[in-house]
Amino acid sequence: MSILANKDTRVVIQGGQAGVNAARRMAEFCYLIKRPLNVEAFVYPPDAGKTNEIPYGSGLIAIPVYKSIAEATKHHPTLNTSLVYIGADRAMKGGMEALDDSHIKVVSMITEGVPEKDAKILGAHARKLGKVFNGPSSIGIISAGACRLGVIGGAFDNLVLSKLYREGSFGVITKSGGLSNEIIWICSQFADGITTAIGIGGDAYPGTDYVSYLEMFENDPQTKAVVIVGEMGGDLEERAAEWYGAKKRRVKLIAVVSGFCQESLPKGMKFGHAGAKEGMKGEGSARSKSDALKKAGALVPPTFGALGPAIKETYQELLKSGQVKAPVEPATLPRLPKTVEEAMRADEVMVAPLIRTTISDDRGDEPCYDGYPASELINKGYEIPHIIGLLWDKRLISKQEAEIIKRIMMLSADHGPCVSGAYATILAACAGIGLSQSVAAGMIMIGPRFGGAVTDAGRFFKYAVDNKMSVDEFLAYMKKNHGPVPGIGHRVKSLRNPDKRVKELVGYVKSLKIKTPCLDFALEVEKITSVKKDNLILNVDGTMAAVLVDIGFPVDSLNGFFILSRTIGLIGHWVDQKRQDSRLVRLFDYLVNYAAPKRREVPPLK
């Protein structure tokens, strides 16, 4: 048996993320004791209509979220307990809502920092209705082998170590959340464990006090002794002493009280829980509480450290008198399934990776590019072209190569608003589309006719050089197999109106005295083609392609240089339009040749 929380307890949790976390802990306990999850519903208006996914074993259980307690109990008429995880400013309203629902018999409030007046109102209201209001600031309630309300009991391993999977003989009542776990652990090590442990919260006026719970424990035949962990301040311990001393009680009472340090502290210096304050006239001191409890016949060890032996002594007496029998431990206990990460750390599973990467890793404190930490690259003077070299070709390029790439990017960054890419981005920007989509609209234009010929140009020039073709052989090969030579020809520029970008780039690369077989070949090709037609010159795509192949970049990466460079321009166009607050653009009729059939009658549908 147990008190307050048992196998029939069905829970609604009022609140958001904190409540979901509690439900997860509760599900771990349910899994340990092989019972279905005791949380049936959440009440949290912002998420009403959704579900919260609670892991149970290796699966997930979807728990519905409602907008009110009434709605939750309508759908789940077996609900009888509510846990309140709502902020201090709204906690009273939430607590009242739960108390006022006829289904709910126990309300436990976890919220800290609830105004004293609100706590008193809630406590009084519960007493009037004959219900239990526990808390505020309560860590929760746990009945071994039966029911967990809140996070009390801690992590799964601790539940097992503290033998919470089966009933013992000791009841526990504490103000402190952390100490509740400590006492549960002590009861499991020095005795046979607990029946029910209750955190009543460390506020000055908890909704339900020691006496009410002592009375419940007294009426629970399984509970043979109760451990109280008290604190200075208030008179709850004195009331407990009074209750215990009033008549012969069935349960044994063991109690410790904290706050003796106050006696040797500077006057007026107080600390600990909100409720741990001595009264104006010195009442409520640790000593007066401790004395009162002793006088009433409770076992009061002098220090917290002596609590274990005191519990052990009590347990031995109970064993000797035959009131309790040594517990039988179950042969096996469910083990909480590990997450994949945990199982991998323990070398228990092997996972086939889904993707493979060979260029970068940011699992440490900073990204590494091809193994080099980004900050070190920065500090040693490397620049963006080097990062391109590492991520696109997995090598640290030379200073000279970096300079070439930098110049290529500078020359290709933008080419005015009229080209397909920029125009598409501007149209999108004028239609009010966001940055990434507008830039993507421009990107989509990059292809065989605009900016996307770099890769192909590089591929074919390289093919010719690798196969030691003459220009004539190459042109014949291209004509037969592929058509026009990519990288040759310009819409506007010609021999008489040369592309200055090409001149600039060729001039620079030539000045470096490096071997440039592809570039040389491309220039030879231009000599022939431009004779045939004035505008069949080596264009900027073709020049970039030849140079990049010459400095060793893989053919498949070549379009990337244009895409990357032009992105700078596309972003510029988008920002430019945005800055001007440009309006929607529409083609004028006179810019369209309407060649569609004239208006005519639609024939009847057959």
Add this chain to the structure above:
Amino acid sequence: MAKVLEGPGMGLMKKWGITVPNYVVVTSVDELTRLGQANEWLKKSKLVAKAHEALGSRFKLGLVKIDLDFKAAEAATKEMIGRQVGSITVTQVIVSEMIPHKEEYYCAVKSTREGSEILVANCGGIEVESNWDRVKRLCLEIGQAPSPESLEKLSKEAGFSGALVKKMAEFAGKMFACFDSEDAQYLEVNPVVLRAADEELVALDAVTLLDGDAKFRHPDWNFAFAAEFGRAYSKQEVEVMAVDSKIKGSVKFIEIPGGDTAMLPAGGGASVYYSDAVVARGGKLANYAEYSGDPPDWAVEVLTEKVCSLPGIRNIIVGGAIANFTDVKKTFGGIINGFRKAKSEGKLKNVKIWVRRGGPREKEGLDAMRALKDEGFDINVFDRNTPLTDIVDKALQAK
């Protein structure tokens, strides 16, 4: 509980219809001089000047001056402002009118488990302290307001007669209204005096304790709460409070000058048991500290730095019970960072560190603490199998 200084305390009483003397709170003599030009009563009445700080025994310290004319009040203000008392510098002076009176009474409202209690006595000042049996009480349940009849009954029981019965009843009723509406935990007026001029009851001196947790529904609480232990918060304490107000969970820190055992325990319950253990073993606490509710590691790091900076410490007690949900690895990570920082600043020389803890990821956390040995820390680490406060015994026995 949050203590409120006299000025804002009287302001709250005035708000609920209790007659209080005229008063001004000033931060300089110039301000008082200008106020004197604006308020006739300052020139006409006899005045009282008091240091407006959270200080006990102000009278003995010469920080209360009575029966002053305006010139003398200016002189008193000049003398008090800037005076240093312990760690407190007087920055404000409250100047109020003296109320000529013959009789002194007592009235208070205090919080009880059931609701509240109204206390009335027909003596006041120090007389009521030595005649506590003359205080009569009216107990009220939460949600219950006192009826005029019950207040008059209380007034009579306390020995008031004639016109004073009703006056005192009304005064107590207003005190209750203030208490109940302002989320007070304790209101005390001692003395309540009968003003000679108009036979009206006036609140001469007030103790006001408010429920700091209810601040969210009192937008007009625009005053700072005063430290409750008769001294101002230190810079370090204020810094920890600033962190505490920003985070989930909490960190707390109070310095106790002269101690040699520094505390860095977890949890509001366990931390007091640790302090008890130190005192029981004859140790001297250098501070109180606590972290709880799974605070972020950086907050615990700040707290650790403050603890490590305490002068003259020989032991640091990093104690804690078995946590429910505070991540031991993460919070210990903050403590470890704090320790490393302190060591790099030349602190922690000849300081022994004692650790005991359990809870989520306890093994990883304790292992990380143990590893500090290799970095040259004098650290002793224990797990849940060592009873809670045994590390204090070990620390104070170690030579």
